[in-house]
């Protein structure tokens with residue numbers, strides 16, 4: 239794994255525990271890791287908040303241990319700190335030793351204590367969350383009068399899925415260690431964490447070779463955009479063919495704009511009839527419009543990548559068009575109408591390079607993704623042998639081989655009509671320029687979000703393609 243991808247690795251709580259164990263087996267005392275974790279929490283508190291009456295809520299495990307260390311260091315810095323222990327740590331554990339070094343005031347675990355605090359440090363549960371948070375823990379966290387600084391994760395948040403198990407508080411700041419967890423990027427986890435600080439606690443990078451992560455935060459470093467060689471010509475920069483629907487030609491035009499701006503050398507819109515063709519010709523002059531039948535288009539071997547679905551209806555004809563293109567060995571980005579046409583029968587999309595369903599399309603194809611979007615997208619990708627890009631505020635890109643990327647680099651205003659069509663065209667363009675499907679889908683998702691961030695909340699889909707130019711310039715420069 240290259241260095242930049244390594245930095246983007248996301249570790250599940252289980253993988254984090256394995257990383258800890260590997261480090262400890264490699265001779266790094268757990269106590270040193272805990273001391274480093276607690277110090278990172280104390281430093282983050284001192285950097286983010288003014289000295290105030292601080293209550294550290296300590297759980298029975300190592301999350302609690304981090305909390306005792308942070309309490310001791312904050313008190314040494316002159317902060318008025320008290321600790322409330324849910325239950326004492328297991329005797330002889332690192333957390334127990336950290337607890338014995340805490341000589342300051344102890345308080346009961348009680349809502350009124352949290353209500354009186356200017357800052358609550360939530361060190362109750364972290365990677366070891368075993369069951370929903372409820373009862374006195376939930377009541378005390380919910381009563382926090384001031385901001386919450388969460389250690390590793392807000393207690394109750396599942397680090398693997400980003401879902402709250404029972405109650406999980408809204409943190410102002412979350413300090414996590416070594417690598418982020420999927421739950422720090424998946425919703426609602428990302429929102430509940432508030433600002434996320436990643437601290438180095440001295441775990442060597444070598445533990446990643448032991449853990450072998452398969453989930454990454456999406457970003458440059460996980461993929462590289464195709465270089466534009468001096469000898470490039472339009473065919474070498476990839477040919478994208480987009481099937482246009484009879485009615486909604488706008489979607490195909492948006493896909494064409496996305497494909498062109500993402501660098502495809504030649505983009506063709508295949509119209510179903512003359513009327514549609516005339517409408518399409520009114521669009522971007524740089525797009526070739528043809529009414530030629532699919533069979534004739536397939537005779538040109540350079541037409542390697544196709545987009546099928548935007549603006550198309552969910553009926554047999556759409557599936558038949560896909561069948562003809564896929565059986566000719568061409569790579570298809572399946573979106574919108576094609577996904578709808580295969581509802582309940584996802585195997586009919588076997589052979590597609592990339593599927594780009596939103597939640598509703600995914601549900602109609604594979605059933606509800608439920609609370610574990612990562613797992614659902616991975617299962618769908620493995621089932622079809624295709625990359626599945628499950629769109630949302632936390633878009634998940636899953637490959638058939640188990641790799642997955644979570645894209646947090648996208649603003650909420652991206653959720654507007656037509657942006658999905660642009661994305662489908664962008665994926666096709668990157669495929670046509672030689673990127674493998676997982677990398678092409680991941681890169682397109684990130685570029686798509688970055689362009690939307692540049693456009694601001696007034697975004698309409700037509701703006702995206704134009705904003706892509708700046709995004710691509712900067713991405714290529716890095």
Ligand SMILES: NC(=O)C1=CN([C@@H]2O[C@H](COP(=O)(O)OP(=O)(O)OC[C@H]3O[C@@H](n4cnc5c(N)ncnc54)[C@H](O)[C@@H]3O)[C@@H](O)[C@H]2O)[C@H](O)CC1
Nearest residue numbers: 271272275299300301363364365366367368369370390415
């Ligand atoms: N490398 C690192 O990232 C380091 C992380 N550290 C911290 O260690 C915790 C994980 O510690 P662990 O002991 O495995 O789990 P927890 O502290 O989260 O607590 C588990 C403990 O709590 C019990 N429990 C779980 N859920 C509940 C519940 N709902 N109600 C009651 N009790 C519950 C469970 O039975 C266990 O006894 C990680 O998050 C980091 O904060 C290390 O300190 C340093 C290295």
Ligand SMILES: [K+]
Nearest residue numbers: 360363391393
């Ligand atoms: K916590």
